[in-house]
Amino acid sequence: MIRLALIAVLALSLTACDQNMDVQPKYSGYSRAPLFRGSVSRPPPANIVARGDLERERAVATKPALSAALLDRGRQRFAIFCSPCHGAGGDGDGIIVHRGMPHPTSYHVDRLVTADDQHFFDVITNGYGAMYSYAARVPPEDRWAIAAYIRALQLSRRAAIEDVPADARASLTGQP
Template identity: 75%
Template sequence: MSRLWLMAALATLLAACDQNMDVQPRYGEYSRAPLFRGSVLRRPPVNTVARDALEREKVATTKPALTPELLARGRERFGIFCSPCHGGGGDGNGIIVQRGMPRPTSYHSDRLLAADDQYFFDVITNGHGAMYSYAARVPPRDRWAIAAYIRALQLSRHASLDDVPPEERAKLESAP
């Protein structure tokens, strides 16, 4: 008989637990908080680090090695995010410019030819002039890939014969 009472008490407790889990007090993100002054959203404590912030910072500060895969990824990402304004060749004459938006600086200008890769990474991250930040849209590794592809675009227009490796230069000079 005591076993029956124990099972009935346990069933009652479980039923009460389920009801409490279905109907819980909840606040909207921007609603007033009864326990705090202001919004339900609270500022994180000082010196708090997001879960993946250290890894993202490491990727953002470490320039990857230049590989064909990195350049291919940079070309793909450049075509998606950069070419509408900067154009496919980096001249600053993309489709958006042809529709009346301000013209961005050509990647082939002297100022941008002298800029380092970190400058391009920072502009993609923070924006510059009329260009807004792409930090939320383009991961750090892809920003480095785009910067590498911009360098390839610049080199394609401003390379000299001295930039070609000796074995390749011999092939070019012997060609009819």
């Protein structure tokens, strides 16, 4: 009998643990707040700018000057974010495509060779067809860097030996 009573007391103390923070006086988003005569979520004051927004907008609008460092950054970011689908050479044959993702257009078709850098920037920002937006993962500076690297990939298929500075040609044509 005593044992039964003990079990009952223990069971009761366990149910007491179920109290959680759902049960408390609080406002949920957009509920009415009598103090403000409106919703709990207050509208921001006029003319304020979210922290970092102006810098981000500037980076979107300013295409950085081409440099070896920019290309290097683009190559690295491309390898991380784009090559899984577009392939290391931009042909659209990345590993994810081998596993069933729709085959993206090759970067080497005429339409994309003649497209401007802005198009590549915009595709990364907004996505394109079956491709999801990378705006949350690739900041604007890196989108420009990737666009510059894609230009280099495209050029690599269409370049002639005359495009290489004369003093560097020997390193390409010479015997090892």
